[in-house]
Amino acid sequence: GARFVEVNYGGWDMHQEIYTRLNDRGTQLDDALSSLLRDLHSNGLLSDTLVVLTTEFGRKPKLNVNGGRDHHPGVFSSLLMGAGINGGQVYGASDEKGFSVDKDAVSVADFNKTIAAAAGLPFNKEVLAPNGRPFKIGGDGEAVKALLA
Secondary structure: OOOOOOOOOOOOOOOEOHHHHHHHHHHHHHHHHHHHHHHHHHOOOHHHOEEEEOOOOEEOOOOOOOEOOOEEOOOOOOEEEEOOEOOOOOOOEEOOOOOOEEEOOOOHHHHHHHHHHHHOOOOOOOEEOOOOOEEOOOOOOOOOHHHEO
């Protein structure tokens, strides 16, 4: 009956030794995410559940002097799965070096509005934050229609 669940799994800040740490983290994420999706699907819940895997920034394409990768908000990937999403596609692309967006950039506002549209949230309705500040989900962004079912 939960309407919203957030899982925060820290330890991805790999400014050093990325090649010794990323395999373990990647495997843990793959195992957990695939188990979640398999469970939701087998119980008939995936068509009613939106799963979002995202981050607040990407990583620079080149290794730093410590064998890690530094923050890079210019390009990063997110996953949208389940309810309201037209699955099985890739939307957008980076340039050859993974440094800049080359095709179909999605702003944070657009991403948030796409999540709201997929989840059936009232993204055109003004709501109040706990501090009383009015806002609309996704602000002035536009939902990415190609991603929506």
